[in-house]
Amino acid sequence: MEQSKTTHFGFKTVLEDDKEKLVRGVFSSVASNYDVMNDVMSMGVHRLWKKHLIEKLDCGMRPNSTEPLNFLDVAGGTGDIAFGLLDHARLNYGDNSSTMTVADINPDMLSEGAKRCLTTPYANSPRINFIEQNGQTMSAIPDNSKDVYTIAFGIRNFTDIQAGLNTAYRVLKPGGIFACLEFSHVDNPALDYFYQAYSFSLLPLMGQLIANDRDSYQYLVESIRKFPDQETFAGMIRKAGFYVPGKGYENLTFGIAAIHIGVKL
Numbered sequence: 001m002e003q004s005k006t007t008h009f010g011f012k013t014v015l016e017d018d019k020e021k022l023v024r025g026v027f028s029s030v031a032s033n034y035d036v037m038n039d040v041m042s043m044g045v046h047r048l049w050k051k052h053l054i055e056k057l058d059c060g061m062r063p064n065s066t067e068p069l070n071f072l073d074v075a076g077g078t079g080d081i082a083f084g085l086l087d088h089a090r091l092n093y094g095d096n097s098s099t100m101t102v103a104d105i106n107p108d109m110l111s112e113g114a115k116r117c118l119t120t121p122y123a124n125s126p127r128i129n130f131i132e133q134n135g136q137t138m139s140a141i142p143d144n145s146k147d148v149y150t151i152a153f154g155i156r157n158f159t160d161i162q163a164g165l166n167t168a169y170r171v172l173k174p175g176g177i178f179a180c181l182e183f184s185h186v187d188n189p190a191l192d193y194f195y196q197a198y199s200f201s202l203l204p205l206m207g208q209l210i211a212n213d214r215d216s217y218q219y220l221v222e223s224i225r226k227f228p229d230q231e232t233f234a235g236m237i238r239k240a241g242f243y244v245p246g247k248g249y250e251n252l253t254f255g256i257a258a259i260h261i262g263v264k265l
């Protein structure tokens with residue numbers, strides 16, 4: 001008889017086939033107060049990290065270009081990165097043509113994003129669309145079709161992270177950029193000690209008090225711990241086929257988060 005494969009869901013071992021459903025449950029549960037959750041998880045610093053990612057990428061149609069860019073923000077949730085990239089392109093390069101696809105596996109997160117979109121300059125614009133997709137396969141996105149692929153705080157939730165990276169490579173055009181912002185591993189042992197104490201004792205408690213949802217926060221903390229360290233993840237990006245410039249990542253706030261970059265040559 002064929003044995004079902006297992007994987008981790010936080011610190012629990014679960015069947016691979018069940019993980020997607022469990023992750024979906026977590027994000028459906030936090031969707032309505034997702035922004036609060038992000039602020040709690042990162043002590044508000046996620047806003048600065050996201051701003052830094054957007055400025056680092058510095059995307060937008062340059063004045064001598066006639067080709068709008070096709071952005072894809074995977075695990076895009078409530079749309080912070082998507083709106084930020086479009087804003088950056090518009091405000092810095094007068095780019096009112098580039099398009100954005102926000103893909104997420106969770107319809108509750110997507111509908112929070114679509115609701116939020118109504119308060120942006122992109123409300124009811126054909127330049128932005130929200131689609132329900134599993135980032136591991138992205139069956140609705142053709143090969144070689146995107147210029148920039150971003151994913152923020154999403155990929156650690158994938159059942160098969162390497163499949164997600166392989167798919168990023170597939171959907172990007174040659175010359176396209178892959179950029180991932182994710183919680184990572186603190187590079188200073190003393191600081192890591194305090195960070196672990198904060199994460200494992202305070203975060204689930206705050207989840208309980210703020211959102212009456214201890215379990216989701218417990219999962220989020222554990223999933224950060226289970227995510228590969230910076231060097232290992234850079235190796236996985238290389239394995240997907242990307243050229244990784246330099247060491248391939250930038251640590252943010254001592255490695256609490258990191259930005260990894262890959263280029264499809």
Ligand SMILES: C[S@@+](CC[C@H](N)C(=O)[O-])C[C@H]1O[C@@H](n2cnc3c(N)ncnc32)[C@H](O)[C@@H]1O
Nearest residue numbers: 027075076077104105106109134135152154157
């Ligand atoms: C922590 S949220 C991040 C949302 C947003 N990128 C941000 O930075 O605010 C993680 C998101 O990943 C999505 N997600 C988890 N697994 C996924 C998968 N396999 N494919 C696509 N999205 C996924 C969740 O539904 C959730 O919206």
